[in-house]
Amino acid sequence: MQELASGGRRRNRASSLKLTDVAPPPSTWWPGGLGKVSTHVVVYARLITNGKDHGVHGIIVQLRSLDDHTPLPGITIGDIGMKFGNGAYNSMDNGFLMFDHFRIPRDQMLMRLSKVTRDGKYVASDVPRQLVYGTMVYVRQSIVSNASTALARAVCIATRYSAVRRQFGSQNGGTKTQVIDYKTQQNRLFPLLASAYAFRFVGEWLKWLYTDVTQRLEASDFATLPEAHACTAGLKSMTTSATSDGIEECRKLCGGHGYLWCSGLSELFDVYVPACTYEEDNVVLQLQVARFLMKTVSQLSFVNVPSGTTVYMGRAKHLLQCSSGVQKVEDWLNPDMVMEAFEARALRMAVTCANNLSKFENQEQGFSELLADLVEVAIAHCQLIVVSKFIAKVEGKIEGKGVKKQLKNLCYIYALYLLHKHLGDFLRTKSVTPEQVALVNDQLRSLYSQLRPNAVALVDAFDYTYHYLGYVLGRYDGNVYPKLFEEALKDPLNDSVVPDGYREYIRPLIKQDFRSAKL
Amino acid sequence: MQELASGGRRRNRASSLKLTDVAPPPSTWWPGGLGKVSTHVVVYARLITNGKDHGVHGIIVQLRSLDDHTPLPGITIGDIGMKFGNGAYNSMDNGFLMFDHFRIPRDQMLMRLSKVTRDGKYVASDVPRQLVYGTMVYVRQSIVSNASTALARAVCIATRYSAVRRQFGSQNGGTKTQVIDYKTQQNRLFPLLASAYAFRFVGEWLKWLYTDVTQRLEASDFATLPEAHACTAGLKSMTTSATSDGIEECRKLCGGHGYLWCSGLSELFDVYVPACTYEEDNVVLQLQVARFLMKTVSQLSFVNVPSGTTVYMGRAKHLLQCSSGVQKVEDWLNPDMVMEAFEARALRMAVTCANNLSKFENQEQGFSELLADLVEVAIAHCQLIVVSKFIAKVEGKIEGKGVKKQLKNLCYIYALYLLHKHLGDFLRTKSVTPEQVALVNDQLRSLYSQLRPNAVALVDAFDYTYHYLGYVLGRYDGNVYPKLFEEALKDPLNDSVVPDGYREYIRPLIKQDFRSAKL
Structure with a gap:
């Protein structure tokens, strides 16, 4: 039975x-x-x-x-x-x-x-249930790598076209300004370029993490699994959300032509956005991260020393009372100062949330009530992971003349862009002061100026084929407008200059001969 | 010639x-x-x-x-x-x-x-060029009204479906929780519902503004035109950007089914997003607002008294040094305290930016350099306008039992959601303190709980037809799943149960008969 x-x-x-x-x-x-x-x-x-x-x-x-x-x-x-x-x-x-x-x-x-035996008896397995998480870690880490690829594709199109397209900036018939030279364009585009690189590096690290976890599981060591699971869940959520929004932003950055099918961006958006929902909804995933973080915080006072990406929580005492040492613009290129700001923000948000949870008699009811705060805690933690892996990358050995300098630029653009975007978090946790924030903006502007001459090279470095990028705006040779015209001429509507239906619908209107009209 | x-x-x-x-x-x-x-x-x-x-x-x-x-x-x-x-x-x-x-x-x-005369001489018009702005004001105010309609449509679909759809929350086979009861869903959905109402009221006010400006123009009074022009430009930008993002957020709020064509949301998104680009790109529009605000700030020390939506700038002295009086959760329902926070934030950002501009020898070069900051100044000003018109509406006379109470909820959800979203602005300008911010979150949670029982009624109030909403998820009767199935069955692919191509492609694979395959 x-x-x-x-x-x-x-x-x-x-x-x-x-x-x-x-x-x-x-x-x-x-x-x-x-x-x-x-x-x-x-x-x-x-x-x-x-x-x-x-x-x-x-x-x-x-x-x-x-x-x-x-x-x-x-x-x-x-x-x-x-x-x-x-x-x-x-x-x-x-x-x-x-x-x-x-x-x-x-x-x-x-x-x-x-x-289940023939007589209907259930025989349970003695293999630990956690093993199923191993597969989730694998699938989700591959989604993070895909996020980088998709965002890089959108950024490549938008960057190249921003260098081709010219708008305004000429008072007397001279050459107009390349739109990529506008600070508003840089302020929207360059953080996305930096994000594409950031997601690539964190994706590589996740690949390593998966291998590490798998080896441990084979040796029946489940200790790192919860952290690896939380980490991939959160990064799947964070990178796919950022990529979906980023692709649409790239489309807008191409102006009216971004809305053309042959921009390649609308297809990319349509095919990408389900990533926010499949393999678990992005908000639900962040709540899993938050649950793990709340557990980690609740155990801080015990002997447990947090490991992996939560290792910073072991320095809770310092991070709860430190104040940022940033005094001048250049300090925002100091890896320790940047990391400390992100760690202080993530930890303080987690601890505040845990304290608020503890005010509820029923923990689950508290969790339900504070869901929105918990999502923010998880996001802060995930952003810290991506920033820390990017910094680790650029502080390590990097081949190629000048490559390290460019990647460093991207790294600090990414970190400071996040800091600016989530300024409320950093300020309400007093991880930075309003005066230090003003220096963030100055540093970002300076980094954008330094990035500008290399922006096109940094997307060329993705080495995407014409076919893969999709059509016209992201052409390597920059020969956009004649090709845009060629593309339009391929439309079946342009097989004739006088459209089908002219005699039935348009001509009777022009000739005021409504009796013969099929309208 | x-x-x-x-x-x-x-x-x-x-x-x-x-x-x-x-x-x-x-x-x-x-x-x-x-x-x-x-x-x-x-x-x-x-x-x-x-x-x-x-x-x-x-x-x-x-x-x-x-x-x-x-x-x-x-x-x-x-x-x-x-x-x-x-x-x-x-x-x-x-x-x-x-x-x-x-x-x-x-x-x-x-x-x-x-x-131009027959001999090629140009004869200039003596009609003031500003008149052309009258048409722009008209077109853009109508775009603001349309934003409200489009966002309301998306919110109606997402709200109704969130009340129908159940997920999790049941440990032992009982009824699952309606997704609209999750705080994470409320935290994303209710601000969009509030925004749809907010844009409607500011749209109505813009209609009045257009009539007023037109009457003045007919009497050759150009005094209010620059402010009306800046105001409609900024609100076109702000409302269309929020609506585009809001429609996509509503789609995500419907989970996997939001990705179906018959959700009605993908079509709405595709058709709506060009609004961010047509009638001038949204970022360019905010720069026009910013230019107007910088001019207003630079004239503050003279006799000019700012008027219309910039009237708060006339109280610069107070707004630059005041500190928010909010001490308890209920204070965030006090219209004066909310307005003062928004005014202080907008004014302080504008003044800071004007000061930074003045450090440049060449004003235009300074403007180019600070474009990103200027956009933020303009957005702060526009948000203040929408909040102030919403507050003015709910503080006025409103017909219908209990309607005022519901609109007040929406109004403060809108204002406090913006405050939370742009927390960095409020904190770095010291318009609010971190302690007051914690009270914002508490008040928002309370408002969401109060809104919840009326959420469906508040979207029913838009009185949209089934046809207008598009298909299945937003049905008034909530009878979503049988209709979703009916809709799928209409797909031509379902005219047959054995698909075209079975004999050529699938069968040879199953039968391992590759010689007869067309693969």
């Missing part, structure tokens, strides 16, 4: 499992390849045997006949319909799946670990 | 004007209705007669034969190609237009005001 149920009905048959009939919402919606192609799926559902719920388990389910591809009786399956954008995921076979009184042979359950 | 030229060549013919041949970039790109339909356009181009440039003037130009709709000799015209999204502006006849040695009869110039 066992059942895999999202509802609650049970049957008395020992040799098969049953998926209860599901009223809409269907039991699943979205999986790729499901709607039209797949013949089999692995269904994850709650396993209930002898009235006891044993949690989610996987079973192999055949969906379609292997002879004629028709769905098996009791299975409804199909395409979920159009998605965002023109292109993007519209070529993906995202499907829905519904079961109606569908039984599955017991031995199709994935039983290498947990088992 | 006269010429309308974007280049610089001249001809010696008195009876016609010449548009110089334009290499790509074409002389125009984007105008709606141009590519396939229009027979005539008004071209705005620089008028050069007898070697002197008289600035931009309008001339009527015939583009196509009125007999067979073919373009006239010397004219190249067509469609600019695909644009962002699937739908949106893709049904708009956005066109390009190029002239090659094209001459226009002199009398096709719009000569009610400025004129």
Whole structure:
């Protein structure tokens, strides 16, 4: 007597499992390849045997006949319909799946670990559940690397086109100013360029982290898993959110032409944004980070010494009472001073939040009430990780003449841009003073000026092909306008100069001959 | 001898004007209705007669034969190609237009005001140039109203679906929590709901402002025009940027289903975002506001008393040295205290920026250098306007039982959300203290709880039709899931259960019969 149920009905048959009939919402919606192609799926559902719920388990389910591809009786399956954008995921076979009184042979359950015996007895696995997090760490670290690639692509297009495009700045018919020379353009574009590099370096580090965790898991050492899990969850969230927003900002930075399909940016946006939702919603992920951080803070007074990316929390005593030593503009290029500001901000926010939580009698109720604050705590921690990995990178050995100098520029642009963007956090935690903030802005302007001559080279360094960047605005040769025109001429609407429908709709209007009009 | 030229060549013919041949970039790109339909356009181009440039003037130009709709000799015209999204502006006849040695009869110039005589003499108009701003004020105030409508539409969909959708919150098979009950959802959604109302009220006020300015212009009173112009420019920028971001945030707030075409949100985003670019790029607009504010600040020490939306600058002495009197959570519902915080922040940022500008020997060079700061000054001023109009609205007479209470909630959610979002500004100008900031967060949480029971009613109040909202997620009856399924079934892909191409591509793979495969 066992059942895999999202509802609650049970049957008395020992040799098969049953998926209860599901009223809409269907039991699943979205999986790729499901709607039209797949013949089999692995269904994850709650396993209930002898009235006891044993949690989610996987079973192999055949969906379609292997002879004629028709769905098996009791299975409804199909395409979920159009998605965002023109292109993007519209070529993906995202499907829905519904079961109606569908039984599955017991031995199709994935039983290498947990088992159900012929007489319906559940045999639990002795393999630690945490192992499943290893896969999550892997998937999410790859999403961080992809974020860097996607953002770099958008930044490459916007940077090159900003160097080609000229607007204003000429009073008497002379050459207009390249838009990349405007501080407003630099102030929006260069932090995104820096972010693309930052996400690349933190992505590389996450790859190392995954390898490290995997080796430890194989040796049954689970100690670093919670921190690695929190870390990848938070960075998946932070980098995909920043990348989605960044791609759209790059589109706006290309002015009206960014809105053309041939800018390459609208397709990139449409295809990228689901990253904020898949593999767990970005806000939910930050709450997982926050829960881990609150636990770490609550244990600070005990013997536990925080490790990995929370190692700064071990210096809580110092970070809670220190004040930033920044006195002049150049101090904001001092790695220790920058790091201390980010660490003080992250720690103080975490500690304040933990204190506020402790005022609630019921911890879970407190957690629910303070969700918005908790997300901010998590973001502060994640930003600290990215900044620290970027600084570690540029303080290390870097090949190539002048490369280190350029990467340092990008690193401090990234850090100070974040500081400026989240100024409220830094000021309310008194991690910096209003006077030090004024110096941040001065330093940023100076860094933008230093970056400007190398901006195009820094996107050329991504070495993206013309095809990969998508069409016209991001051309390596800068030959944008003739190509934009060529691209427009390819549109089927331009196969004729007098459009279809002229005789039926336009001519009768012009000739005031409404009787012959098809309007 | 006269010429309308974007280049610089001249001809010696008195009876016609010449548009110089334009290499790509074409002389125009984007105008709606141009590519396939229009027979005539008004071209705005620089008028050069007898070697002197008289600035931009309008001339009527015939583009196509009125007999067979073919373009006239010397004219190249067509469609600019695909644009962002699937739908949106893709049904708009956005066109390009190029002239090659094209001459226009002199009398096709719009000569009610400025004129060119038969012998090529330019006769200037005595009508003040500022009059043209009247039209800009009109167009931009209508964009602000549209922003409110578009944002309200997105918020309506997201709010209703957040009340329908349930996620987590159930440990033992009971009912899951409505996502609208999560503080993280409220923290993102309710400020957008408040913004939709805020933009509506400021839009109504702008309509009044336009009427007022028009009446003054008719009486040759230009005194209020610069302020009205700055005000509408800034509010167009601020409301369209917030609405674009807000629509995408609403989409994300609907989870995975927001990414479906039938959410209605992707189409709304695609069609809305150009508002950030058309009628002048949003950043350029804020710089116009900033220029006006810098001028106002520089005149503060003279007899001039600032008027209209800059009237607070007349109280500079007080606002530069006052400190916020907020001591307890309830004080953040005090209109005077909220207004003073916003006024102090806006004024202090403007004065600081003006001081920084004055350190440059060359004012224009200083302006270029400080562009990013100037944008922030302008945004602070615009936010103050919206908050002040919202407060004025809710402090006035409002019909309907309980309506005032609900609008007051929205008003303070809007103001305190902005304060939280731009906390860095408020803190670095010392307009509020870190201790007062903690009270802002407490008050916001309380306001969200009070708003929650009325959230759905507050979007129902927009009274949008099912058709207008677009499809499924925003249904008034909340009957989302069966309709989502119905919608999916309408997709042509679901006309068959065995997809086209099964025999050619899928079956040979399943049967391992690769010789018959078309892969």
